[in-house]
Amino acid sequence: xxxxxxxxxxxxxxxxxxxxxxxxxxxxxxxxxxxxxxxxxxxxxxxxxxxxxxxxxxxxxxxxxxxxxxxxxxxxxxxxxxxxxxxxxxxxxxxxxxxxxxxxxxxxxxxxxxxxxxxxxxxxxxxxxxxxxxxxxxxxxxxxxxxxxxxxxxxxxxxxxxxxxxxxxxxxxxxxxxxxxxxxxxxxxxxxxxxxxxxxxxxxxxxxxxxxxxxxxxxxxxxxxxxxxxxxxxxxxxxxxxxxxxxxxxxxxxxxxxxxxxxxxxxxxxxxxxxxxxxxxxxxxxxxxxxxxxxxxxxxxxxxxxxx
Amino acid sequence: xxxxxxxxxxxxxxxxxxxxxxxxxxxxxxxxxxxxxxxxxxxxxxxxxxxxxxxxxxxxxxxxxxxxxxxxxxxxxxxxxxxxxxxxxxxxxxxxxxxxxxxxxxxxxxxxxxxxxxxxxxxxxxxxxxxxxxxxxxxxxxxxxxxxxxxxxxxxxxxxxxxxxxxxxxxxxxxxxxxxxxxxxxxxxxxxxxxxxxxxxxxxxxxxxxxxxxxxxxxxxxxxxxxxxxxxxxxxxxxxxxxxxxxxxxxxxxxxxxxxxxxxxxxxxxxxxxxxxxxxxxxxxxxxxxxxxxxxxxxxxxxxxxxxxxxxxxxxx
Numbered sequence: 052x053x054x055x056x057x058x059x060x061x062x063x064x065x066x067x068x069x070x071x072x073x074x075x076x077x078x079x080x081x082x083x084x085x086x087x088x089x090x091x092x093x094x095x096x097x098x099x100x101x102x103x104x105x106x107x108x109x110x111x112x113x114x115x116x117x118x119x120x121x122x123x124x125x126x127x128x129x130x131x132x133x134x135x136x137x138x139x140x141x142x143x144x145x146x147x148x149x150x151x152x153x154x155x156x157x158x159x160x161x162x163x164x165x166x167x168x169x170x171x172x173x174x175x176x177x178x179x180x181x182x183x184x185x186x187x188x189x190x191x192x193x194x195x196x197x198x199x200x201x202x203x204x205x206x207x208x209x210x211x212x213x214x215x216x217x218x219x220x221x222x223x224x225x226x227x228x229x230x231x232x233x234x235x236x237x238x239x240x241x242x243x244x245x246x247x248x249x250x251x252x253x254x255x256x257x258x259x260x261x262x263x264x265x266x267x268x269x270x271x272x273x274x275x276x277x278x279x280x281x282x283x284x285x286x287x288x289x290x291x292x293x294x295x296x297x298x299x300x301x302x303x304x305x306x307x308x309x310x311x312x313x314x315x316x317x318x319x320x321x322x323x324x325x326x327x328x329x330x331x332x333x334x335x336x337x338x339x340x341x342x343x344x345x346x347x348x349x350x351x352x353x354x355x356x357x358x359x
Numbered sequence: 360x361x362x363x364x365x366x367x368x369x370x371x372x373x374x375x376x377x378x379x380x381x382x383x384x385x386x387x388x389x390x391x392x393x394x395x396x397x398x399x400x401x402x403x404x405x406x407x408x409x410x411x412x413x414x415x416x417x418x419x420x421x422x423x424x425x426x427x428x429x430x431x432x433x434x435x436x437x438x439x440x441x442x443x444x445x446x447x448x449x450x451x452x453x454x455x456x457x458x459x460x461x462x463x464x465x466x467x468x469x470x471x472x473x474x475x476x477x478x479x480x481x482x483x484x485x486x487x488x489x490x491x492x493x494x495x496x497x498x499x500x501x502x503x504x505x506x507x508x509x510x511x512x513x514x515x516x517x518x519x520x521x522x523x524x525x526x527x528x529x530x531x532x533x534x535x536x537x538x539x540x541x542x543x544x545x546x547x548x549x550x551x552x553x554x555x556x557x558x559x560x561x562x563x564x565x566x567x568x569x570x571x572x573x574x575x576x577x578x579x580x581x582x583x584x585x586x587x588x589x590x591x592x593x594x595x596x597x598x599x600x601x602x603x604x605x606x607x608x609x610x611x612x613x614x615x616x617x618x619x620x621x622x623x624x625x626x627x628x629x630x631x632x633x634x635x636x637x638x639x640x641x642x643x644x645x646x647x648x649x650x651x652x653x654x655x656x657x658x659x660x661x662x663x664x665x666x667x668x669x670x671x672x673x674x675x676x
Contacts, residue, residue, distance in 0.1 A: 255456050259469075263474065273461070353459070
């Protein structure tokens with residue numbers, strides 16, 4: 052297990068290199084540059100060149116990449132061109148809000164999704180299953196920002212139970228968590244349900260019934276354990292989403308966060324900030340996949356043995 | 360009688376893939392159920408285990424009397440007490456019959472803890488003893504292995520140990536050797552025969568291998584298209600098969616003194632449950648078919664000897 056984990060960590064190095072390439076160059080495919088945002092109307096071409104030189108934007112892209120990469124390796128993400136503050140400080144200020152919402156939404160959608168999936172699978176073909184499957188369909192089609200607006204209207208404006216927007220206190224986290232978690236619930240519930248139903252058809256489950264074990268023990272102790280393998284895969288993909296996936300929700304609830312920071316940086320062509328944000332999100336996705344692989348390997352005795 | 364099936368009919372929606380199944384098995388006795396795939400052998404076993412609802416079927420008519428109690432219509436709670444306790448099942452494919460994510464030992468323990476009320480350590484002791492009885496080498500270390508670390512034959516022994524853990528009186532083995540290497544098949548059959556003889560278990564051995572039947576069984580029920588077509592003692596069955604289907608099955612057993620290219624087969628295929636021929640279900644493939652066979656379904660008539668045949672021609676003879 053430890054050997055497997057170490058090997059996966061070493062494999063991250065080339066992945067990190069490729070990611071850094073993409074993260075650095077992709078923003079340059081977008082027309083425009085940050086200088087336009089810094090110049091006042093009617094500035095002269097000389098002023099333009101002056102600013103370009105100040106931020107190193109007059110040098111070749113390859114040169115710029117190596118400068119950026121060199122700083123990155125010493126832990127420096129650069130300075131925001133527009134805001135004039137270190138990128139790491141801007142990320143550090145926004146990250147906790149993203150983490151708070153992301154983790155809350157992930158936990159909420161995982162727990163609710165697995166529970167709903169298990170119940171639906173256990174009552175397969177009955178009214179209970181129909182209702183849950185219906186909600187799954189609804190959950191995967193309703194846009195989260197629309198649900199967010201609806202939740203604000205009902206619970207904040209009409210009922211006044213929670214704040215309309217902002218990120219102060221735990222009560223302001225409830226609605227965004229529900230809105231951001233809905234898609235996840237539907238996804239996790241659907242995967243759990245199908246995996247449970249497919250596992251139930253296997254011979255070993257028949258034999259468990261033939262032992263006279265109560266069905267809920269069979270479902271929870273045996274079938275669910277097998278069904279968790281694909282669910283972990285889905286979840287490991289969602290871990291990356293935790294940090295940057297809630298952009299629209301951040302907008303709807305006027306919350307700070309990595310997503311809104313990135314969107315603003317993109318609009319202003321704030322190259323270092325865009326690159327810093329993208330790098331954070333990409334690393335979150337990679338680490339999510341890594342955690343998923345390790346958890347999966349730990350779950351399956353066959354993988355445990357082969358990869359140990 | 361330990362188990363007595365009378366005129367059992369199994370229904371899936373509009374179809375009745377099993378009908379008029381009558382058979383019985385006593386303590387210490389081995390009943391073979393033979394027939395081609397799709398003849399309803401496994402469904403009959405599933406019905407006895409009370410597991411039909413799990414696959415969408417139900418018993419539509421007839422009785423399944425176990426030690427005097429009719430299992431048809433028995434509340435699920437009571438059925439569950441019998442299942443894995445007094446009645447145990449051994450399935451066909453040991454590769455897929457064990458939970459691949461759970462260690463071997465606890466899987467054997469389950470039935471003993473559930474039905475005999477044993478503690479964790481008592482169940483473990485019992486499992487180790489059962490494993491030793493089944494000639495599993497080094498039970499204590501096998502106990503802690505995962506299923507993928509064992510061979511097919513070993514896994515089938517574990518499945519048998521699992522079945523024995525609840526101290527059953529009736530054991531249903533559904534094609535227990537089909538998925539195994541030929542060399543291992545005989546060992547597994549021998550283990551099952553010994554269990555019936557030494558522990559006095561009633562054993563139902565479902566197979567499509569006439570060789571296994573001849574080697575192991577006391578009595579045989581031959582099934583075709585969901586019906587029992589012949590019920591007889593094993594010697595009588597092989598020496599004087601009465602139903603044309605039984606005769607054809609016995610002709611299909613390869614022998615070493617056969618000339619090259621003379622292996623025989625029964626012409627035609629088993630009709631599906633949705634497309635049963637009128638009259639005797641075997642009539643399109645039968646060598647001795649008479650006009651009556653195409654219209655009238657022959658009934659299984661069981662005599663005082665417990666033997667019987669469902670065939671117009673055989674009865675007339």
